[in-house]
Amino acid sequence: MYRIIYSADFMRYNANSAGRRTDDCVKRSIATAFGKDYNEVSRDLISAMKASRASDWKYASIYNKVIQQYGGSEALKVADRPKLGDFIDSQLSEYGTYIVTTGSNKNRSNHVVAVIDGEVYDTWDSRNQYVFNYYIIKEGKSQLARSNLDITEFSDLIRESVFAEVERLSAKYDWAKDCIVTLFKIVQDTQNSAQVIFELTLQESYYAFDRSYRLKFGIALKLTDNVETAEKRIRETVKIRVYDRMWSINQQEAKLVESHKYQPDDYSKPYTADHHLSSQEQRFYNSLPGWVIPRVKKLSVTEPNKYHDSYDLYITPLTWDTNDLNAGNTREFWGYTSAQVKDMLDRYKNKHEIPSVDYDVYEEY
Numbered sequence: 001m002y003r004i005i006y007s008a009d010f011m012r013y014n015a016n017s018a019g020r021r022t023d024d025c026v027k028r029s030i031a032t033a034f035g036k037d038y039n040e041v042s043r044d045l046i047s048a049m050k051a052s053r054a055s056d057w058k059y060a061s062i063y064n065k066v067i068q069q070y071g072g073s074e075a076l077k078v079a080d081r082p083k084l085g086d087f088i089d090s091q092l093s094e095y096g097t098y099i100v101t102t103g104s105n106k107n108r109s110n111h112v113v114a115v116i117d118g119e120v121y122d123t124w125d126s127r128n129q130y131v132f133n134y135y136i137i138k139e140g141k142s143q144l145a146r147s148n149l150d151i152t153e154f155s156d157l158i159r160e161s162v163f164a165e166v167e168r169l170s171a172k173y174d175w176a177k178d179c180i181v182t183l184f185k186i187v188q189d190t191q192n193s194a195q196v197i198f199e200l201t202l203q204e205s206y207y208a209f210d211r212s213y214r215l216k217f218g219i220a221l222k223l224t225d226n227v228e229t230a231e232k233r234i235r236e237t238v239k240i241r242v243y244d245r246m247w248s249i250n251q252q253e254a255k256l257v258e259s260h261k262y263q264p265d266d267y268s269k270p271y272t273a274d275h276h277l278s279s280q281e282q283r284f285y286n287s288l289p290g291w292v293i294p295r296v297k298k299l300s301v302t303e304p305n306k307y308h309d310s311y312d313l314y315i316t317p318l319t320w321d322t323n324d325l326n327a328g329n330t331r332e333f334w335g336y337t338s339a340q341v342k343d344m345l346d347r348y349k350n351k352h353e354i355p356s357v358d359y360d361v362y363e364e365y
Contacts, residue, residue: 025112025122026063032114032121033099033137034070035224044069060101060133063112067099073136081106084113084120085127087134094118097137102129109133121223123190149221149230151194155186157231158219161238162198169246175202175253176246182212193220196241200249213249217241258290264316271296280304284311284338292345297330301338309334311341321352 027045031038045057048065057063064075078087084102092098097116103109109132114121163181170176183199196219201212219237221230270293277285280301288296298314314330321331331348335341 026058028123029099029112029114029121030063030067030070032223033072033097033116036070037222041066067135067137071137072099075101075133075135077133078131081130081132083127084129084131087131088115088118088120088127092118092134093139096139099135099137100131101133102126102131104129106130148191149225149227150191151219151221152186152188154230154234157234158186158194158196158238159184161235162196162242165239165242166198166200166246169243173246173250173253175250176200178202183214189218192223192225193218196238200246215242215245217245255290255293259293262291262318263294266316267294270294271299275299287338287342288313289342289345289349291349304338305336308336311335311338313341313345318349318352321348 027038027041030036030045031041034041044066045062048062048069049055049057049059052062052065054062060075068074078091082090084100087100092115095117097114100113100115101109102111102113104111111126111129113126113129120127162184166179166181170179179200179202181198182201183197185197187195187197189195195216197214197216199212199214217237219234219241221233225233272282272285277299278301281299284301285293285296285299292313292315295315296313297316298312300312302310302312304310311334313333315333317329317331333341333344333348335344
């Protein structure tokens with residue numbers, strides 16, 4: 001056994017705008033090779049997919065169009081299936097920008113990667129992959145002004161930005177006024193990207209004891225970022241990501257408040273505590289309005305869209321519902337879809353909700 005040492009270099013780089021490591025090599029390689037924004041590439045791939053009436057932007061016929069739209073060559077076939085590292089050393093120019101399609105075996109390509117001036121730019125070392133095709137983006141030395149910034153250099157800025165945004169939003173939401181950040185860490189993914197993890201602990205309120213939400217989001221710098229643009233990108237990313245996550249918590253908190261308000265007198269624990277739900281049933285349960293959650297007595301999902309009662313739900317009736325009840329003192333709601341059930345629930349609540357009465361001030365004449 002021996003190991004081939006290639007002269008082709010490997011640069012661990014992730015062009016994903018959220019710093020995620022996911023199945024998006026087509027977007028990452030195009031964004032890297034052309035120096036374009038990841039989200040712009042994503043939009044153009046989706047537009048090309050829709051224009052071609054295709055079902056996926058990962059098809060070669062789709063990203064071929066986008067690569068050529070940006071000024072790249074047509075796909076050039078490589079018949080002998082060399083390893084990527086060897087292909088770069090022997091067949092590509094020392095200076096130039098390329099996009100290469102590769103595969104883990106010689107029968108099928110399943111990866112796309114950018115090669116710039118002899119370096120592979122990827123989230124993992126793909127130099128042992130077999131080459132199928134390549135695109136010439138630019139011959140000659142790349143004008144890419146690579147900064148080689150390390151995201152850990154900006155740890156203090158990331159921390160300050162997260163805490164400042166949490167403080168700003170805490171003043172906006174009632175539930176967050178006394179929340180505190182009890183955990184904070186930055187986990188580096190690649191040189192240019194990291195995952196930010198922090199925990200918000202909410203103080204005791206009238207409807208729940210102290211509880212915490214653990215939040216996570218990614219930050220990624222662009223290959224061409226200098227210190228100034230990197231700092232701007234970090235502040236903008238933190239502002240968007242923290243807002244999105246706290247808005248999501250706000251939706252959950254609103255649901256908790258509503259759930260507490262409509263708890264029946266005999267309520268002790270949620271339906272899910274004693275019942276095992278399928279994944280479909282769990283999604284249906286989680287999507288129910290807050291006022292329904294503590295009143296669920298029975299729930300089932302059977303072949304959605306097939307039967308009139310594919311979604312079947314029994315709940316404890318509302319206080320002002322004095323009509324004849326089903327056996328077991330429950331109300332039943334059913335439908336082909338979850339949307340139909342939730343529409344029935346809305347109409348039921350509007351009909352039987354506790355009325356709000358405005359009392360006139362008594363004046364003595």
